[in-house]
Amino acid sequence: MKIYTGTGDGGRTSLLSGERTAKNDIRVKTYGMIDELCSFIGAVDAAVPPLEQGQHVSRTLRHIQADLFAIGTILATTPNSQEAELLKPLDMAKAEWLEKEIDAMDQHLKELHTFILPGGHPSAAWAQVVRTICRRAERDVVTLQESEGCLYSREILAYLNRLSDFFFVLARYLNMLSGTEERPWHG
Numbered sequence: 253m254k255i256y257t258g259t260g261d262g263g264r265t266s267l268l269s270g271e272r273t274a275k276n277d278i279r280v281k282t283y284g285m286i287d288e289l290c291s292f293i294g295a296v297d298a299a300v301p302p303l304e305q306g307q308h309v310s311r312t313l314r315h316i317q318a319d320l321f322a323i324g325t326i327l328a329t330t331p332n333s334q335e336a337e338l339l340k341p342l343d344m345a346k347a348e349w350l351e352k353e354i355d356a357m358d359q360h361l362k363e364l365h366t367f368i369l370p371g372g373h374p375s376a377a378w379a380q381v382v383r384t385i386c387r388r389a390e391r392d393v394v395t396l397q398e399s400e401g402c403l404y405s406r407e408i409l410a411y412l413n414r415l416s417d418f419f420f421v422l423a424r425y426l427n428m429l430s431g432t433e434e435r436p437w438h439g
Contacts, residue, residue, distance in 0.1 A: 268325060269333035282396045283327035285389040290320040292382045296422075299375035301430050309422070312353055316415065319346055323408055327393070331401045342407040350414040357425040367437040370423065373430040379423035386416040 264272050265280060273280060297313045300306040323342060329335050370380035390412040397405040427434055 267330060268328035269330045269335040271330060271333075278392070278396050278399055279327065279330070282389070282392040282402075283324045285385070285392045286320050286324045286327060289382065289385045289389050290317050290324075292378065292385055293317055293320070296375055296378040296382055296419075299373075299378050300426065301373070301375065303429055305429055309426070316418075319411065323411070326403050326408065327396070329403060331403050336403055339403065342404045342411060344407055344410060347407075347410040347414045350411070350418050354414070354418050354421045357421050361421070361424050361428060367439075368424070369435040369437050371435060372423070372427040372432040375430070376423040376426040376432065379419045379426060383416050383419035383423065386412055386419060390416065 263275050265275050266272055267279065293313050293316060297310050300309050300313075319342075322340075326339055326342065329339060371377050390409060393402060393405060393408055393412065396402045397409075402408070424434065
């Protein structure tokens, strides 16, 4: 199978539900942002320290990437299409799972009394980048929902909201695992 088709050379692409649309359409932009988020999560995973706890982090990141592929599939499908009926809804339990992962990491961290600056260990710095990309993806889902409609937007937004929190705590956790001090913000 060839990776290139040439069908997008004119600036149009196909949605999962079969429609052709401009590559700068809000739906394409939104699932493209999820793809970008997923790719940057791979960068976090590549930078995770090779420790026992790092193996759990890597497994968790790969699980999140799989969830994001499912979200991308949902976003690439128009709500009133036949294909929409074939999609499984995103389970709210996925957001709850993220909460448990956040709580498990947070119990090892010092309580925050000030804002902290992104950075530290490379894996933590990448986690902070992912946090901001996740927030951008969340805003794009809201825009899509308001303009064209989006399947399971409530569940997707809850997941993305929790996911950005996860990456904030993960950044702190990765700094802690690597013995890197957090840098407080002095405004």
